Amino acid sequence: MFKKYGTFSKVAKLLSLNIALALIAATLVLPFTWMILASVKTLEEIGLDSWLPRIFQWNNYADVFNVKGIMFGRWYWNSIFVASWVTFLQVFTSSLAAFSFSRLKWKGRDKVFLMYLGTMMLPGLVMMIPNYQNMIRFGLINTYPGLILPAAFSAFGTFLMRQFMMNIPHSLDEAAEIDGASKWELYWNVILPLSRPAIVTLTIFSFMGNYNSMFWPLVMMKSPDKYTLPIGMLAFDSSQGQQTNLLMAAVAMSVIPMILIFVLMQKQLVKGIMLGGVKG
Amino acid sequence: MAEVILKNICKIYDGGVLAVNNVNLHIRDREFMVLVGPSGCGKSTTLRMVAGLEEITSGQIKIGERVINDVPPKDRDIAMVFQNYALYPHMTVYDNMAFGLKLRKFKKADIDKRVREAADILGIHEYLHRRPKALSGGQRQRVAVGRAIVRKPEAFLFDEPLSNLDAKMRVQMRAEISKLHTQLETTMIYVTHDQIEAMTMGDRICVMKDGLIQQVDDPLTLYDNPANAFVAGFIGTPPMNFFRGMIIARDGKLVFHEETMEIPLLDEWKEKLEPYIDKKIIFGARPEDIGSEQAEKEPNSPKIKAQIEVAEPMGSETYLYLSTGTQSFIARVEAHKKARVGDKIELSIYLPKAHIFDSNTEKLIV
Numbered sequence A: 001m002f003k004k005y006g007t008f009s010k011v012a013k014l015l016s017l018n019i020a021l022a023l024i025a026a027t028l029v030l031p032f033t034w035m036i037l038a039s040v041k042t043l044e045e046i047g048l049d050s051w052l053p054r055i056f057q058w059n060n061y062a063d064v065f066n067v068k069g070i071m072f073g074r075w076y077w078n079s080i081f082v083a084s085w086v087t088f089l090q091v092f093t094s095s096l097a098a099f100s101f102s103r104l105k106w107k108g109r110d111k112v113f114l115m116y117l118g119t120m121m122l123p124g125l126v127m128m129i130p131n132y133q134n135m136i137r138f139g140l141i142n143t144y145p146g147l148i149l150p151a152a153f154s155a156f157g158t159f160l161m162r163q164f165m166m167n168i169p170h171s172l173d174e175a176a177e178i179d180g181a182s183k184w185e186l187y188w189n190v191i192l193p194l195s196r197p198a199i200v201t202l203t204i205f206s207f208m209g210n211y212n213s214m215f216w217p218l219v220m221m222k223s224p225d226k227y228t229l230p231i232g233m234l235a236f237d238s239s240q241g242q243q244t245n246l247l248m249a250a251v252a253m254s255v256i257p258m259i260l261i262f263v264l265m266q267k268q269l270v271k272g273i274m275l276g277g278v279k280g
Numbered sequence B: 001m002a003e004v005i006l007k008n009i010c011k012i013y014d015g016g017v018l019a020v021n022n023v024n025l026h027i028r029d030r031e032f033m034v035l036v037g038p039s040g041c042g043k044s045t046t047l048r049m050v051a052g053l054e055e056i057t058s059g060q061i062k063i064g065e066r067v068i069n070d071v072p073p074k075d076r077d078i079a080m081v082f083q084n085y086a087l088y089p090h091m092t093v094y095d096n097m098a099f100g101l102k103l104r105k106f107k108k109a110d111i112d113k114r115v116r117e118a119a120d121i122l123g124i125h126e127y128l129h130r131r132p133k134a135l136s137g138g139q140r141q142r143v144a145v146g147r148a149i150v151r152k153p154e155a156f157l158f159d160e161p162l163s164n165l166d167a168k169m170r171v172q173m174r175a176e177i178s179k180l181h182t183q184l185e186t187t188m189i190y191v192t193h194d195q196i197e198a199m200t201m202g203d204r205i206c207v208m209k210d211g212l213i214q215q216v217d218d219p220l221t222l223y224d225n226p227a228n229a230f231v232a233g234f235i236g237t238p239p240m241n242f243f244r245g246m247i248i249a250r251d252g253k254l255v256f257h258e259e260t261m262e263i264p265l266l267d268e269w270k271e272k273l274e275p276y277i278d279k280k281i282i283f284g285a286r287p288e289d290i291g292s293e294q295a296e297k298e299p300n301s302p303k304i305k306a307q308i309e310v311a312e313p314m315g316s317e318t319y320l321y322l323s324t325g326t327q328s329f330i331a332r333v334e335a336h337k338k339a340r341v342g343d344k345i346e347l348s349i350y351l352p353k354a355h356i357f358d359s360n361t362e363k364l365i366v
């Protein structure tokens, strides 16, 4: 090993780098570990110094579903339902807008795009009141569409998809046009499949962002059976007094969809960009 | 199968670039027409207007009996092969070829038959289920040609399809496309900047420069009777030698005169050259007409003295790069001719094949 890496100082460098990285990794993993361990403790144990529980209370996980006033299963489903719809719609509208901004020619296209980008500069809170007023007007308060529709469009997503699509060679459009493809067929059969890496990235961002979103559901949803997980979690702290161990079990379960999305999508990412039909 | 007729075609791009300037071209049914010219001469633009990928600023294009100015590309009944292949990277070779047919709602069995037919013709059967990424450049270009032929269009358009291939592959594909043309009996329009491709493949060649057509003729006519100095210099490797000088009359004979050389000219040229006496002209002679066997045998061949600067033996022949002091030129001589760099030698010029061009317009005089 010494031979391979050369001098002693080089080895020392490598070693210290690895230690530093390990420390950083540990600080990231530790809170997570604490959460998992706390989720299998009794409530009394939580405040104690020991990290490990005396006896693993696996039934905490089952108990989460049975706490009075907590509709964990229902909220779980709501969260997945809403985040999935938002993600699907965002990917669809963003890719469609990006297709137009990157591949169709129309007057003032790039200016409109810049303006659209400009909306990203506005903090989300500024949009909250006008959005809320619109939802009142449409009668969508306390409904799922009211939760989903305002999040169905994303300037960031459009930007991400457009930048990616700009790199798909235009000769493909021309080949498709001669092959007889309409603009929609070009989008659906050529550009969209080729944008897979961007779609995957946006799917991850979009799902995570919405699954975790707190403020808008809090404003929109009045009846407890329509809560999503982030609002629902608040109930652990208020309605039944502090039940930190159950809360930790609930949180541990609630991150599962995000981990799944990440694992599944990453595979797709690695499958990767399959360009190569065009000489680059 | 159809003729393609371009009438007074102009193209002005948004920035005001006049890319194609009043082009008139009649491409006959089943003809292999090559558009050739230096970079930026407007050949791609011309082809893309035929394809419908570029709007026609003015003029009229007809395919068969139909004026197609306002017909969208997909309804023009043409197919195009691009320089960068433009294969769909996410589709298999089979799907790449089938895509156009699927969009046109062909029956599955029919699609399959056509794709397999095309694959047979091009020898790409074994790759049908691969993605383009897993193919070599030559194979990709074959697939691109396959995608064009499954549609059985009225005309094929090629835009420099071979320029991304290595030299050997290019020669092979050149022959294959020529063969394909014989086999399919379809009109083909082929754009290239490579004059060897043009000469070897074209039934006729259209030479362009700065958006203007210089000459349209079959390869040998183009070679033997170039319309102007540009065509003469563009077609042929090494290119034609040009000597700039004057015509003077001496003892009733016309002579090409230059500081370091004098060439008595043929009597039969006299009538055409008379207006140019004491005026500047360009004398042109191809490398193979200087110092060649034919030139040396002819007793009346004029001779020029020059010094050898570089000798390039090609095996079958040798290229000599010579200088008279004021003029440089190339001679293509017999391979074993005794010639060393630095030698001063005398070479005969075979006059019947030489040309004289107007020095201002560069047009052919004789």
Ligand SMILES: Nc1ncnc2c1ncn2[C@@H]1O[C@H](COP(=O)(O)OP(=O)(O)OP(=O)(O)O)[C@@H](O)[C@H]1O
Pocket: B013, B014, B015, B017, B018, B019, B037, B038, B039, B040, B041, B042, B043, B044, B045, B046, B193
């Ligand atoms: N989209 C465009 N906008 C503006 N000018 C253009 C455009 N496309 C081409 N041109 C200009 O038009 C002229 C002709 O271009 P064209 O592509 O037809 O040349 P070409 O003969 O195909 O050259 P090459 O051998 O380099 O492909 C060039 O001067 C070029 O700069």
Ligand SMILES: [Mg+2]
Pocket: B043, B044, B045, B160
């Ligand atoms: Mg070109």
